Amino acid sequence: IALPTLAYSGQVFFSSAWQALRHGRTNMDVPISLGVILAFALSVFETLTERHHAYFDASVTLLFFLLIGRTLDHMMRERARTAVRGLARLAARGANVLRPDGTREYMPVGEIAVGDRVVLVAGDRVPVDGVVEQGSSDVDVAMVSGEAMPQLASVGTPLRAGTLNLTGPLEMRATAVAANSFLAEMVRLMEAAEGGRARYRRIADRAAQLYSPVVHLTALLTFIGWVLLSGDWHRSISVAITVLIITCPCALGLAVPIVQVVAARRLFERSILTKDGTGLERIATIDTVVLDKTGTVTVGRPILLNALDIARPAMAIAAALAASSRHPLSVALVEAADQPDAVVLDSVAERAGLGVEGWIGQDLYRLGRADWALNEPGAARGTVLSQNGEMLAAFRFEDQLRADVKTTVASLQADGLKVMLVSGDEAAVVARVAAEIGVDDAFGDVLPAGKLELIASLRAKGHSVLMVGDGLNDAPALAGADVSMAPSGAADVGRNAADFVFLKDSLSAVSHTRSVAIDAGRLIRQNLGFSVIYNGIAVPIAILGYATPLVAAAAMSLSSVIVVGNALRLRAPHPSRTTQAAPALGAAP
Structure with missing residues (x-):
């Protein structure tokens, strides 16, 4: 029974360990695989030679707890979704091109050349960058400026690829091919930003780089020492296997993912969805918060004043x-x-x-x-x-501030964080909103590339940046920041690029998420500290031969239970006892 169980359940660890060794490095799965394989091999030897001890149950128990940690970690990683494909889906497949003889020909977007006259009807997406030559229509430019209000496009108005023609027919002349269009640039920015974030090194991964070599060396020295002292090869192998099992990083493997899962649950109770567990590690270390205006600081819906x-x-x-x-x-x-x-x-x-x-x-x-x-x-x-x-x-119409936005900004600033406001809207409007909510640094007329450049410059100066945005134009900045949040009403691409999505209108979700993340970080450090203390006590006992592989498996299981219990101590932040209605901005545009 143990052989097929280990062969099937342990393949994820065996494969990872083999890939690491093939490339001349080690990871946490190497000591796991060694401990499981050697414990099983010793048990087979004990059974064939009719000895008293076999440790099949220890091997299976070991994998059971390790798979719990791996499953939790996999659940958190799977919530992170790439936003590049969603952004690419906004590209038009093709468009009707007006020929010199007056006929229309449908052409794939990749075949539209500079100078071609493109005909757009209401509901069409602009296929490539161009300039309007005939007609008048409202155009949804949210992916460019982030503003929910459509803009009037008439003769001479430049159009960006991916924007949506809303009301009337237009004729435009292409000024760029699809590969050089605004939308293609957005996709390239997203790919570069997500690639940079993927290089983030998780706490457990960093610990594993130090942990695995120490475990291997300890087991090897234990084996050599017992051989030299006793000359008993069987006893020496048994003690070395015990050292590998008792130091098997079950508690270390559970230390991070179990806290992240509990933290995600606590945030969900406050209507905040966690898409990437590593975001909890990153948001706890931020020192700068960059807020988009329309749809983030404001609800993105005009009201009649x-x-x-x-x-x-x-x-x-x-x-x-x-x-x-x-x-x-x-x-x-x-x-x-x-x-x-x-x-x-x-x-x-x-x-x-x-x-x-x-x-x-x-x-x-x-x-x-x-x-x-x-x-x-x-x-x-x-x-x-x-x-x-x-x-x-x-x-007179005006956008409405999100609930608790002033309180949230004040709370973040009181915690020593720098808060900035950035938007594609007019600079004067952005400055007025910034003054209304108490933000000193405000930037208007900023395009998607400009937002990403601002965040890149902040990171280059050593700042850890949280980006909170909702629009298509925010997607590259959301992916390029150290950590990001988006409201549930954000565009699909924005939600996919964000680490957290908050479902309620209140911007206090930013403060709540950071509070939970800080508490989660403290529990993760406690769990990692407990793992160190556990090994400091258990390893000498195993090295001296006072424990068998079965006892080692039991001790390892107990350490895992303690780590899980400590993670369950995490509590969600208490909701505010008073809720203020969302005020409207005082001045008319």
Whole structure:
């Protein structure tokens, strides 16, 4: 029974040990494999020579506890997902290219050349970088700037590959091939950033590099010493095997993954998902926090600030017009209206990049850009409602801060962390939000590559950086930081690139995660310390011959149980007794 059990269950350790030895190095699986194989071989010898002792149960028990640690470690590593494939899926497969004779030909994105005229309809993704030559439409540029608000694209507007055409037809001239486009650059940035993070050395791996040679040397010296002193080869081999088993790194192998699993559970109780266990080690050592603005510091959803100042008839007409549009400002206006279907329009139509217009009898009502809705240019700015070109109401929208954002920033700063705000939004808007939440360092008009460069420069100066972001444009920075977090509403690519995902609107998840990580780090050090003390006591006993392989297996099992029990002492941080409502930013854009 023991032979097939060891052959099947131990193959992961045997294979790893063999690969390490083939390359002239050692790892934690080498002493494990030696201990299991030698204990089994000695047991076979004892059985064939009809001696009194056999240690098949010790070998199987040894693998049982080691597999527990390996399984927990595998569970944590599997939660880390690459975001590169998700980002690449945003690329268009192809597009309709307008030929000189006026015909359209569908071409794969890799065959579109510089100078080709590309036709885009509503819902198409921009296949390559280009410039609009004809048409007008709203374009979702979240992956470029991180802003949820669509931007108007008209003649002369540059378009980036991967952005989404929302409302109207466009004709653009390609200015770059697919391999040199903005989206391709984003993918390359992600690959480089993730490759840099993969070189992070885990605590247990570093300990194993020192631990394994010491175990091998101790067992070898024990064997040689007993041979010289007693001349009994059988006894010498038995003592050496006992040393290998009693020093087998079960407790060391469990020290890190069991704490990480318990910590992940504690964070899950606070609606925070842990995707990579090593992120717990990294977030405990950060000294700088970089926050994205839209969708991170703010919820990324506009709200209507002056609903109470607008006359009810005007509000009802505006809500009726807005109900026919999916523009974020239209959605916010409908949500703010008491009765969005109180007015029935005779007809309604959405004008790409401009707004919505509708008729009630002989009157034309327009809701949208002031320079389009009003007869008198420059009479107002922003979003307005007009009747036959005369303004009825002006609407002020603003994004909403996440719950507890000011408290979280203050808490992080009180702990000695430097907090920075970075965004693709206008510098003036970013500076205003930074002042609102108490952040001194703010950077606006920053593209994805710029965010990654900022983080790289901070790391080059010796800082350990936490990046908190949500957009497609944040993905390279999330992957390039020492550790990263994203809200659950983030783009798929952003969530995949992050080490942690928080499910609630409150930004206090950042403080909670760091608190749990610091406690987890303390327990990991305690477990590693216990492993050292255990070996300091058990190894001399084994070397002196006062323990058998079976006793060694029992001692090893007990040490593993103690490590697991210590990990279960981890507690989640206590939630705040008071919860403040998320305030809206005070100033209008």
